[in-house]
Amino acid sequence: MSDQTKGFDTLAVHAGYEPDPATGARQVPIYQSTAYVFKDADHAARLFNLEEVGFIYSRLTNPTVGALANRVAALEGAAGGIACSSGHAAQIMALFPLMGPGRNIVASSRLYGGTITQFSQTIRRFGWSATFVDTDDLDAVEAAIDDDTRAIFCETIANPGGYVTDLDALAKIADRHGIPLIVDNTTATPWLCRPIEHGATLVVHSATKYLTGNGTVTGGIVVDSGKFDWAASDKFPSLSQPEPAYHGVKFSGLGSMAFTFHSIAVGLRDLGMTMNPQGAHYTLMGIETLGLRMERHVANARKVAEWLEGHDAVEAVTYAGLPSSPSYERAQRIVPKGAGALFTIALKGGYDACVKLVGALELFSHVANLGDTRSLVIHPASTTHRQLEAEQQMKAGAAPNVVRLSIGIEDVADIIADLEQALAKAG
Known part of the structure; x- marks a missing residue:
C-alpha cells in the first residue's frame, strides 16, 4: 500500500x-x-x-x-x-x-505580525522586498506582480483573524505569471x-x-x-x-x-x-495524534464562537465557521472539515476591556503562541502585532479592541465558563 x-x-x-x-x-x-x-x-x-x-x-x-x-x-x-x-x-x-537582489514577493496583508515584519523590514537586508495586498481583491494581486516578482505568499487560515484565503484563485494568478x-x-x-x-x-x-x-x-x-x-x-x-x-x-x-x-x-x-x-x-x-486533536479543537472552537457571538459584551466574532462570517462560504470549499480553532473577538469596551479580559481569564494561558492543547489568549495590538503601524494592524485583523483566542481541547463547558466570568469582569 x-x-x-x-x-x-x-x-x-x-x-x-x-x-x-x-x-x-x-x-x-x-x-x-x-x-x-x-x-x-x-x-x-x-x-x-x-x-x-x-x-x-x-x-x-x-x-x-x-x-x-x-x-x-x-x-x-x-x-x-x-x-x-x-x-x-x-x-x-x-x-x-x-529570490535575489531586486526581487520581490506579493504577500497577503492578512498575516501574522512577525511575518509582516520579516517581509516588510528584515528581507530588505537581502535586497528583497514585499508588496502587501488584500488577497480578496484579485485585480490588486495581479496588478502588484511585475517582472521581478518571484512568488505569492498567503496563509490558509490567517493569524489572528481566522480569515480563509481563496487558494484556488491565487494559484491561477500565480500560474499565469509563472511563479x-x-x-x-x-x-x-x-x-x-x-x-x-x-x-x-x-x-x-x-x-x-x-x-x-x-x-x-x-x-x-x-x-x-x-x-x-x-x-x-x-x-x-x-x-x-x-x-x-x-x-x-x-x-x-x-x-x-x-x-x-x-x-x-x-x-x-x-x-x-x-x-x-x-x-x-x-x-x-x-503528529501521531494530530487528527484526533484537530477534530476536538474544531468542535470546541465552533461551540465557543457560537456562544461568544450571542454575548452582549462582544461586538464581533471572526470565526469562519459561523454562517455570519464573510469567509463562511469559502471555508466550506477550502477547509470543509472545519475552520480551525483560531479566531478573534472584538469587544464593545475597546482596548481597556481587552486588557481586563486577558487578565481575568484563568483557564486560558496568556502566551505568545497558538495551536497548543491548552486554550490560549493574547491581545495582538499590544503584543504580536505591536510593531505594526495602526493601518497595518487594522488590515491584519489586529485592531486595538481585538483579542485572539486559540481554543484548546479541554472540556468546552469549562472553556465557556472561563470566558463568561472574565467577560463579566471586563465590563
Whole structure:
C-alpha cells in the first residue's frame, strides 16, 4: 500500500519511517549524532554529488529530522520536505532558492505580525522586498506582480483573524505569471487543508504550533509539491542553471525533488537553520495524534464562537465557521472539515476591556503562541502585532479592541465558563 492510498491518521503514525534495521526500534529514535561514517571514498563522493541519498552531517540531514520532513510531506501530498529551526526559518528557506537582489514577493496583508515584519523590514537586508495586498481583491494581486516578482505568499487560515484565503484563485494568478504560490498552512494543518490540492507549489509550517501541539518545540517545515517547472523560464537561476554554490549542479535536472535537494544542499548548508533531532522527535510524537486533536479543537472552537457571538459584551466574532462570517462560504470549499480553532473577538469596551479580559481569564494561558492543547489568549495590538503601524494592524485583523483566542481541547463547558466570568469582569 503506497502513501497515496493510506488514510490521514495512518500516515500520521507511520509515514516517513521504517523500523530501525539495526535494532528494530518501532518509534523513530533520536539520532543525536553530528556526522555519519562513509563506507569509502566513492560512497562519500556519491553523496556529495547528489547521486545517492544518505547522511553526511546533521546541519544538512539527520535521520530523525528527515523522518519528520518526510512525514509532513506525506500528510501534505508533497514530493519532499525540509525541517528547520522555526516557522520564520521555514519562510526564509522557502524564499531563498527563488529570490535575489531586486526581487520581490506579493504577500497577503492578512498575516501574522512577525511575518509582516520579516517581509516588510528584515528581507530588505537581502535586497528583497514585499508588496502587501488584500488577497480578496484579485485585480490588486495581479496588478502588484511585475517582472521581478518571484512568488505569492498567503496563509490558509490567517493569524489572528481566522480569515480563509481563496487558494484556488491565487494559484491561477500565480500560474499565469509563472511563479509559485507559497502557503503558510500552520493554522489549518494538513488535516483541514492540503494547499497543494488547491494549486500551491510550496507549503510552510510553524511546527511549533498544531503539528507538535504541546508547546515544547520550536520548529519549521517546508514541503514542495514537486509539480513546478523551475526551468520553464529564467526566473529561478538557482534551480534552473548550474549552481555555483554547489559545484555547478543543475538542480532542475533532479526532477520533482529539485527544490528539496537545493534547500538541503545549499540552503541548510549555508544558512544553517537546522532543526535539532530531539525537537523533531517531539514533533513526530505530536503528529501521531494530530487528527484526533484537530477534530476536538474544531468542535470546541465552533461551540465557543457560537456562544461568544450571542454575548452582549462582544461586538464581533471572526470565526469562519459561523454562517455570519464573510469567509463562511469559502471555508466550506477550502477547509470543509472545519475552520480551525483560531479566531478573534472584538469587544464593545475597546482596548481597556481587552486588557481586563486577558487578565481575568484563568483557564486560558496568556502566551505568545497558538495551536497548543491548552486554550490560549493574547491581545495582538499590544503584543504580536505591536510593531505594526495602526493601518497595518487594522488590515491584519489586529485592531486595538481585538483579542485572539486559540481554543484548546479541554472540556468546552469549562472553556465557556472561563470566558463568561472574565467577560463579566471586563465590563
